[in-house]
Amino acid sequence: MDTAIAASSPYDQPLHSSFPSFSGKVNIKRGLCTHVERSLSEEKNSTLKTLKMMNIKKALSMAILLLVAQLSFAQYFKLTQNGFVSNDNSDFTVVDVPNVKQKDLYKNVLNAINTLYKNPQKGLSVVEGESISITAYEEEVLPIKLSSGLGKAIRKYDLSYKLTFLFKDGKIRINSPDFEAKRYVEGSYRGASGWSGDEWVTLRMKKVGKSKLYLFEDNGKVRFEDAYTGLNNHFNSLIKQIIDKSGTINNW
Template sequence: MKKILSIMLLCLAYLFSNAQHFELTEKGLVSLKDKDAKFIVIEKEGKSQKELYDQIKNFIMSSFVSPKDVISENGTDMITLNGVSNGDVECKKGFVMLPFKTNYTIVFMFKDGKIRINIPTINKMTSESTTLGGDLSGLYELTLTKDDPVSTGREQIVVFKKDGKTTKGAKESIEKLFNTLIDKAINFTSTAKEEW
């Protein structure tokens, strides 16, 4: 009986460890709680505005190769993250899963005890494929629908097809990218205070 209870607790802990904040629709990412909302609010009781600002800034500084190139700040009120993710988004093309470079923007705002996170904006998702010999064989752009614009010279791959289905892997990997990124940011703890 104790084993079954332990297994159930582990399963619940796993389910709640990766909170789901966003869902992908044909119009972009939306809040799971309110599909019309322009932002979500994360409650962080007992934390000051400055502490929450420092938490998100430290997360960005420790998570990105060149943080100064992806961060814009407005005092301790707001941080804008203009990030690029390589390969976290992928979808099926033919017999392979193509990895995409995803350019996105997320705005964080801070008050005592609260972090406001504007719904992330996906600016562009692009990919290249090569032959076994290393030659370029295709340029691709992943868009949400067929009506979305595509860069010149790139073949369009859509997430949401006209028949209501989605391209394999695309929707799930986009949601996972942003939900995981936000979860890591809001739960980040700095290791700067560790003795070494």
């Protein structure tokens, strides 16, 4: 920004007037630019520090949320080539419920199942006061992204499964879920092969024959991450719902 001195007319001033010389103007401009650059640099540094702090806070918040989610989500079972196993690789897990009698644990879980399922009696099998088994079927609850003639497409699989609970004083034993994931495929025209018939397609845990629809390679590598994650989440969440509900069923 130039410094100006007011005058009635520039033509009234002698050649040796007090107007700053051209070099003076350059020096003033240079000084002002240096000041502006310094201010911009300081502002930039301040902004960067603020952004860094925001990123740190954001990362910390995400870490806290993840920790809370992990703590609040019980991992009863994990899926393997041989089906679900507990964290110690057993075919069952045990939930401790201190100071609650066997008959009360049985009654509470039974009431929880009756609350969470529609018409559970159709698939319910019990040994009074000792064990409960629920056989259920859920439609299109497992989405899997699969290759098709036009790229990738989401296919939704039905789940049929069986959950079994056994009881002792202060303990609930949960057997690993027994399940099958399948979907109904209508017949289609396959060129030289002609028309294919309608059929049920099942997601296997291991490769069977020439089928390409299986979840685990021989070395244990997962082929469909969305199916693997979906199955783990579905059954662990379902068991957690039943256990949580059984603990509050009489609190009214």
